[in-house]
Amino acid sequence: MSSNNGNGRLTTITQETNITPTPPKTSNPAASSFEHPLMLKQSSGWSRGILWTLMFVSIAAVAWASVSKIEQAVPAQGKLEPQDNVNEVQIPIEGVVKTIHVKDGHRVKAGDLLVSLDPTVSQAQENSFQKVRTVLEQENQFYQAQLSGKEDTSPTVSIPAQFVSLTRSRAVLLAENRLFQAQLDGNAGEMSLSAEQRQRVKSELEELTSRVTSAQLEIDQLQKQYSQADIKLKSNQEKLKVNEQILTDISELALEGGISRIQYLNQQQEVESIRAEIAQLQEEKIRLQAAIAQAQAKVQNTKDIDRRDLTARIGNNSQRIAEIDSQLSKAIVDNKKRIAELDSQLSQTNQALKYSVVRSPVDGVVFDLKAHAPGFVAKSTEPVLKIVPQTNLVAKVSITNQDIGFIREGMRVDVRIDSFPYSEFGDIKGTLTWIGSDALPPTQLQPYYTFPATVTLDQQYLLSQQRKIALQSGMSLNANIKIRERTVMSIFTDFFNKTGESLKFVR
Structure with a gap:
């Protein structure tokens, strides 16, 4: 067959x-x-052997797939950056570059001079503001001296004509008031006066003395009457105390019938009589006090009669002096406001001079220098250069939203530099040390939500043929974040599960 x-x-x-x-x-x-x-x-037996071989290989493959594990990694893209942020050096003011002290790639230390702006305009403004400020301060010193009574103070600067006239009028008014006050005080003889002025002051003082003496005699008589009334009042007050005590003592006897009611009433009448006399004496004292006060007022009025004109003139002069002082004070206030404005402008100018010298904020390497020759116009809104810190490089990567669920800090990472092929130069090991707490919004380069993360590298170089190749900031890279180990069988089962799940849906 x-x-x-x-x-x-x-x-x-x-x-x-x-x-x-x-x-x-x-x-x-x-x-x-x-x-x-x-x-x-x-x-023949070899056909059966093939069947047994296929069965054994299948069983061995399933067993190997169930036991053997492979590492599962999440890819992420990014670039190398310094561990510290790159410092963008901006000049707070706009100006023209005068001197450039560095070039791209130069290593600098914190405080090293980078760029100098032309300070000519700022220095001219500072000198102008300072001169105006000095003049205003000297004006205020002169006005203050006038207000404090130092009329002989000579101004060290040119004073406006209106204020010169005011200060002269003030000096004349003060001199008149001193003369009038000397006449009022009676020491006009100590001042340098003319013979007519001396005679007028002498006659006025003699007449005033005569009237005051007459009024003083009247005061003395009234005070004597007041003293007599006071002595009599005190005597009656003592007498009243004795009679009131007698009235108190006999009041109980009168109630018990020990003495006649007539005796009691006589004693009571005596007490009332003394009280009436005391009241009369008190009224007399009040009258005498009023008379004394009136006489004293008359003395004062007598003194004021001859001084009224002087006092009125002093008052008028003082009012005029007050008006002048008000104008001088207003000038001082206005000057102080102007000085405050100048101080603010000087502060801004000094700050501009300070900003005209740009120094390095940190140790690092000069990068992206905008100004290459004097005359460059620096803008306050744009950095004039950047300083890359001399610190270790780290990998800054972006993790997609769908991969972030399994990633934790501390996971190991394989970093492959795009500039160096992996087959020839290998990769650099690292550790995931930081993950952003929130996702970054989509951008044109990354049209999806991503989480920023930082990978700390185990070494700062690649090895090729026993030669170290240094890394540079800005190199692009691909990172594989090792999240877990999985069996080969679980990968196939996940594939079949996803395929089966997809069959459940119409679309």
Whole structure:
């Protein structure tokens, strides 16, 4: 018998035992032509071996896939940056660059001179403001001296004409008031006066003395009467105390009938009489006090009669002096306001001079220098250069929103630098040290939400043929963040599960 063994070849199967088939019960003569003996042969052993081999390999593959583990990693893109932020050096003021002290790639230390602006304009403004301020201060010193009574103070600067006239008028008015006050005080003789002035002052003083003496005699008489009334009042007050005590003592006897009611009433009348006399004396004292006060006022009025004109003139002069002082004080206040404005402008100018010299804030390397020649116009809104700190480089990467769920700080990372092929230069190991707490919004370069992260590198170079290749800030990279180990079987089961899940949905 010929059969197909599966490999495209025909195999004849024979059997040592002869099998004689039972002829069919038919009368068809044509069937007799096929009545031949069937010869069967036992199959060879190598086909069974193939089946067993396939079964063993399948079982071994499943066992290996169930036990063997591979690392699962999340890809992330980014670039190398200094561990400290790059410092953008900006000039707070606009100006023209006078001197450039560095070039791109120069290493500088904190405090080193970078760029100098032209300070000509700022220095001219400072000198102008300072001169005006000095003049205003000297004016105020002169006005203050006038207000304090130092009329002989000469101004060291040119004073406005109106204030010169005011200060002269003030000096004349003060001199007149001193003369009038000397006449009032009676010491005009100590001043330098003319003979006529001296005689007038003398006669006025003599007349005033005469009237005051007459009024003083009247005061003395009234005071004497007041003293007599006071003595009599005190005597009656003592007498009243004695009689009131007697009245108190006999009041109980009168109630008990020890003395006659007439005696009691007489004593009571005596007490009332003394009280009436005391009241009269008190009224007399009040009258005398009023008379004394009136006499004293008369003395004062007598003194004021001859002084009234002087006092009025002093008052008028003082009012005029006060008006002048008010104008001088206002000038001082206005000057102080102007000085305050100048101080503010001087402060701004000094700050501008300070900002005209730009120094390095940190140690690092000069990068992206905008000014390459004197005359460059520096703008306050744009950095004139950048300083890359001399610190270790770290990998700043962006992790997509769908991968962030399995990533934790402390995971190991393989960093591959795009500038150096991995097959030749390998990668750099690192550790994920920081993950942003919130996602960054999409941008044109990354049109999806990403989480910023930082990878600290184990080394700052690549090794190629025993040669160290230094890394540079700004190099792009691809990072593989190792999140976990999974069996090969779990990967296949996830694939089949996802395929099965996709069949449940219409779309």
